[in-house]
Amino acid sequence: MSIWLLGLAVTLVTGIAATAYLWLVRRPRDEMSYGLHALSGLRWREFSKLVLAAMERRGLVEASPEPHESREPQSTFLLARGDERWLLSCKHGSAYRIAAAPVLELAASIRLGTAHGGILATEGNVEKEGRDAAQGNNIEVLDGPRLWPEVVDLIEPSLREQVMAYAAARAKRHIGIAWFGAVALGAAGMASWSGQQGPSIPAERPAPAARPAATAPVAAAPVPAAGFKEPTxxxxxxxxxxxxxxxxxxxxxxxxxxxxxxxxxxxxxxxxxxxxxxxxxxxxxxxxxxxxxxxxxxxxxxxxxxxxxxxxxx
Missing domain, CATH: 3.30.300 (GMP Synthetase; Chain A, domain 3)
Known part of the structure; x- marks a missing residue:
C-alpha cells in the first residue's frame, strides 16, 4: 500500500468516526443538558404548565382545574383520563437528587386519593432508591433525560433555537479539533509505516536521500495548530x-x-x-x-x- 494512501485512509476513517460521534451522539446530549439548565431558570408556574401540557398530549388533563391566575404555585396536580385518576408531582430545579422519601410521600398521596398511579417530573435526577420505590408503587419517573423529550417541542421556539445553536456550535468546534487530530494521526501512521519499510531497502547510499521526503508530512502535521491569528x-x-x-x-x-x-x-x-x-x-x-x-x-x-x-x- 502506498504510504500516502495509508495516511489518507487513517485520516478519513478517524475524522469521519469522530464527526459521526460528535454530531449524532454528543450533540443531542448537549442539547438536553443545555435545555434542562434553561428549564431550571423558569418560574414554578411556567414549569408546571409545561409539564401539564406534556401530559395533555398523553390524554391526561387536569381534573377540575381552578384558574391558574388566582391560585398559589403548586407542585401536585390531579389528572384524569377517562375514569382513571393520576397524581402528578413536579419537583422544579436541576439540582434535585431525589431519593426514596419524596417517592414514598407521593405513593401515600396516591393511596389516600384513590388514584390509579402517579407521575414524578423533575429536571434533576432520581437516584436508585427512588426508582426502586417508584416501581413498587405504580409511579412513573420523568427525570432529566426522560423529561426533556416530553417537553422539547413545547418550550418557546426562541429558547429552543438558542439551546440547539449552543449545542451545534460546540459540536462544530470539537469536530474541527477532531479533524486536526485525524491529520496528525494520519501523519504518525505514515511515519510508522516508513520506519517499518526502511530496513528492507538494499543498503545503497541513494536510499537515505528518499527518506526525508517520506517523513516530511510529520513535520507538516502541527501546521494547522498555527492557524490562530491574534485579533485586532x-x-x-x-x-x-x-x-x-x-x-x-x-x-x-x-x-x-x-x-x-x-x-x-x-x-x-x-x-x-x-x-x-x-x-x-x-x-x-x-x-x-x-x-x-x-x-x-x-x-x-x-x-x-x-x-x-x-x-x-x-
Whole structure:
C-alpha cells in the first residue's frame, strides 16, 4: 500500500468516526443538558404548565382545574383520563437528587386519593432508591433525560433555537479539533509505516536521500495548530460585545461587564453551578478570550463571597 494512501485512509476513517460521534451522539446530549439548565431558570408556574401540557398530549388533563391566575404555585396536580385518576408531582430545579422519601410521600398521596398511579417530573435526577420505590408503587419517573423529550417541542421556539445553536456550535468546534487530530494521526501512521519499510531497502547510499521526503508530512502535521491569528483591537472589542450580548440572554445571569480586556464581571441570580458552563461556552468561542478571569458576583442579598474563576489556563 502506498504510504500516502495509508495516511489518507487513517485520516478519513478517524475524522469521519469522530464527526459521526460528535454530531449524532454528543450533540443531542448537549442539547438536553443545555435545555434542562434553561428549564431550571423558569418560574414554578411556567414549569408546571409545561409539564401539564406534556401530559395533555398523553390524554391526561387536569381534573377540575381552578384558574391558574388566582391560585398559589403548586407542585401536585390531579389528572384524569377517562375514569382513571393520576397524581402528578413536579419537583422544579436541576439540582434535585431525589431519593426514596419524596417517592414514598407521593405513593401515600396516591393511596389516600384513590388514584390509579402517579407521575414524578423533575429536571434533576432520581437516584436508585427512588426508582426502586417508584416501581413498587405504580409511579412513573420523568427525570432529566426522560423529561426533556416530553417537553422539547413545547418550550418557546426562541429558547429552543438558542439551546440547539449552543449545542451545534460546540459540536462544530470539537469536530474541527477532531479533524486536526485525524491529520496528525494520519501523519504518525505514515511515519510508522516508513520506519517499518526502511530496513528492507538494499543498503545503497541513494536510499537515505528518499527518506526525508517520506517523513516530511510529520513535520507538516502541527501546521494547522498555527492557524490562530491574534485579533485586532476592533475585532477583540467586537468579540467582547458579542459575549456580553449572549450573557444578557442567558437564564440566571442579569448582566456582564468587562472591567479590563482580561477581566469579566458577571452578576448572577442563579447558582454558580448553573451559570458557569454558560459563561465558559461563550468565552471559549473566541480563542483570545479563553483565558479571561471571571469575577462571579453573588445574588443580591446573598452572603456568598465573590468568586474568581477561569475557563482555560492556557
Amino acid at each position: 483591537e476592533e475585532e477583540l472589542e467586537a468579540q467582547m460585545r458579542e459575549v456580553l450580548k449572549a450573557l444578557a440572554k442567558t437564564p440566571g445571569i442579569t448582566r456582564g461587564v468587562w472591567q479590563t480586556k482580561l477581566t469579566l464581571s458577571v452578576d448572577r441570580i442563579a447558582s454558580e453551578k448553573e451559570v458557569w458552563p454558560w459563561i465558559c461556552l461563550e468565552l471559549e468561542r473566541y480563542p483570545a478570550l479563553r483565558t479571561t478571569r471571571v469575577q462571579l458576583n453573588p445574588p443580591p442579598g446573598s452572603s456568598e463571597p465573590v468568586r474568581w474563576r477561569q475557563c482555560k489556563n492556557m
